[in-house]
Amino acid sequence: MSGTTAPSKRILILQYSFSAQTRNLVRSMVEGLEEYPVALFRERLTPVEEQHFPIGTVPKTLKKMIVTLFRQRVPIQPLSPQCFEEYDLIILAGPTWSYNPSGPVLSLLDRDGEQLFHNQVAIPVISCRGFWRMHWWGIRSLLKGLGATVPNGIIFSHPNKEPWCTIGVFLKLAGKVPEKMSWMRPHYKKYGHTTIQLAEARRFGEMIGRAITQGESFEALDFRTKLAIYEG
Numbered sequence: 319m320s321g322t323t324a325p326s327k328r329i330l331i332l333q334y335s336f337s338a339q340t341r342n343l344v345r346s347m348v349e350g351l352e353e354y355p356v357a358l359f360r361e362r363l364t365p366v367e368e369q370h371f372p373i374g375t376v377p378k379t380l381k382k383m384i385v386t387l388f389r390q391r392v393p394i395q396p397l398s399p400q401c402f403e404e405y406d407l408i409i410l411a412g413p414t415w416s417y418n419p420s421g422p423v424l425s426l427l428d429r430d431g432e433q434l435f436h437n438q439v440a441i442p443v444i445s446c447r448g449f450w451r452m453h454w455w456g457i458r459s460l461l462k463g464l465g466a467t468v469p470n471g472i473i474f475s476h477p478n479k480e481p482w483c484t485i486g487v488f489l490k491l492a493g494k495v496p497e498k499m500s501w502m503r504p505h506y507k508k509y510g511h512t513t514i515q516l517a518e519a520r521r522f523g524e525m526i527g528r529a530i531t532q533g534e535s536f537e538a539l540d541f542r543t544k545l546a547i548y549e550g
């Protein structure tokens with residue numbers, strides 16, 4: 319945090335990450351936010367049953383894809399009491415699972431959604447391989463239904479061309495190393511977000527920090543950049 323001003327604006331960050339991609343994005347956003355005098359409280363959603371990454375086999379990965387399509391909940395541990403305090407902004411970050419928010423985030427919204435989000439301002443952060451629209455519309459409408467204002471949203475997709483992106487994510491989840499497979503290697507350099515995207519996430523954190531400390535609206539912030547959302 320810079321300067322000597324005591325932070326007056328409070329931000330809660332709720333995050334779930336299965337394969338470290340959301341975690342990396344949020345870490346970078348926090349670096350950017352910390353350039354401003356804001357008080358951050360960060361909470362990781364912890365599933366009651368440990369979720370193993372990679373899933374490990376093709377059949378188990380297919381099964382997970384199917385159950386997540388039907389929005390299977392993944393129960394989570396209780397949140398720390400600090401999450402239920404008053405905040406000026408709540409950032410809710412997590413991956414897309416079969417076009418939907420992830421199971422732990424859905425469990426959070428079912429159990430604590432009303433208490434957390436009623437009359438609050440929320441910005442969702444989505445990490446996905448590329449299909450984010452349904453997740454974005456869904457989470458925005460769920461949050462609004464809980465009484466939150468959703469002035470904006472941040473979406474990051476994996477910067478890999480299709481069909482390699484989808485194949486690469488599937489192989490990675492199934493426990494393979496697509497970056498090293500001879501037929502994949504020419505098309506697929508890396509699973510997940512790049513360091514350039516993490517720098518962009520940091521910049522988005524700065525934008526939020528500046529807006530919240532200067533009392534500017536979040537609606538006007540442009541997060542739909544080419545670096546964040548890859549369009550092949």
Ligand SMILES: Cc1cc2nc3c(=O)[nH]c(=O)nc-3n(C[C@H](O)[C@H](O)[C@H](O)COP(=O)(O)O)c2cc1C
Nearest residue numbers: 335336337338339340413414416417446447448449
């Ligand atoms: C079960 C499952 C289903 C997924 N379904 C989608 C999907 O429908 N659309 C998409 O763009 N990405 C999908 N993904 C990919 C993740 O959203 C992506 O890899 C994300 O960056 C992971 O973030 P995390 O590491 O924070 O969990 C899926 C991943 C998993 C594990």
